[in-house]
Amino acid sequence: MKRETICLIIACLISFILTAGIMNWRMEIVHAELSDTQQSLAKEVFRFHVIAESDSANDQRIKLKVRDAVLKYMKAHMTRAERRDAKATKAWTLTHKKELTDTADKILKKEKVSYRAKAEVTTCYFPDKRYGDIIFPEGNYEALRIVLGKGNGHNWWCVLYPNLCFTNATCAVVDEDGKKELKEALSAEEYEMVTATSEFKIKWFFFGKDHAKESD
Structure with a gap:
């Protein structure tokens, strides 16, 4: 009886180790696939990044x-x-960096x-x-980045394309127009990734990338 118990315990331990190993291997695959999708998503997205001089209340307000x-000027x-x-958003931004810098500097001078x-x-x-x-x-992600002074403060960001910055300047939520813009700009897989991230990971874990595509 004692021998059978020991064998059962060993079998359970082996089963646990194998299961943990398989789950870890599967998660590594999921993370790699998600990373690939994120990189694909990054090619379709252009972000806006403003870094404050410091974390003082005044610098954060500025x-x-x-x-x-800057958003008003761009709009x-x-x-x-x-x-x-x-591509057009990035190209416009690249050719108007001076104007965008001047727009920011006007605020800094005024302050x-x-x-x-x-x-x-x-x-x-x-x-x-x-x-x-x-x-x-x-x-x-590629981004228009505006650094104020030494850029030692907390930053703020939004998405210039799809143009969530313009549909909602605070970017606390994405309204229906913003979601429509996203859906038109992204692939079905990319859109699912940003609208249902946790479910997306679970689906990829259990069913793999091909199933995720089929269910879109």
Whole structure:
């Protein structure tokens, strides 16, 4: 009886180790597949990033004023076609960096601070960012980045394309127009990733990438 108990315990331990190993292997595959989809998503998205001089209340307030001024300038000077295409949005931004810097600097001068702004188009790492029931997964994305002074303060960001910045400047949530814009801009798989991230991961874990595509 004692021998049977020992054998049963050993069998349970082996089963547990094998199951844990399979689950770990499966999760590694899921993370790799999600990473591939995030990289694909990143090609369809262009973000906006403003970094404050410091975390003081005044510098954080100025950061938001710069945000509003830059978005207002872009909305007034970009054509509808330029706002509805990722490449066109990036191209417009690249050719108007000086104007965007000047727009930010006007706010800084008005606020009578000594530091100035620097605008650039670059690839930045972003953590997960939720806008209501929309979540953009962590990863590297191209962005218009405006650094105020030394850029040592907390930052603010939104999505320029699809143009969520323009449909909702605070970007606390994505309204129906924003969701429609997202759906038109992204593939079905990418759209599912940003609208149902947890369910998306579970589906990929149990059924794999091919099943996720079939169910879109």
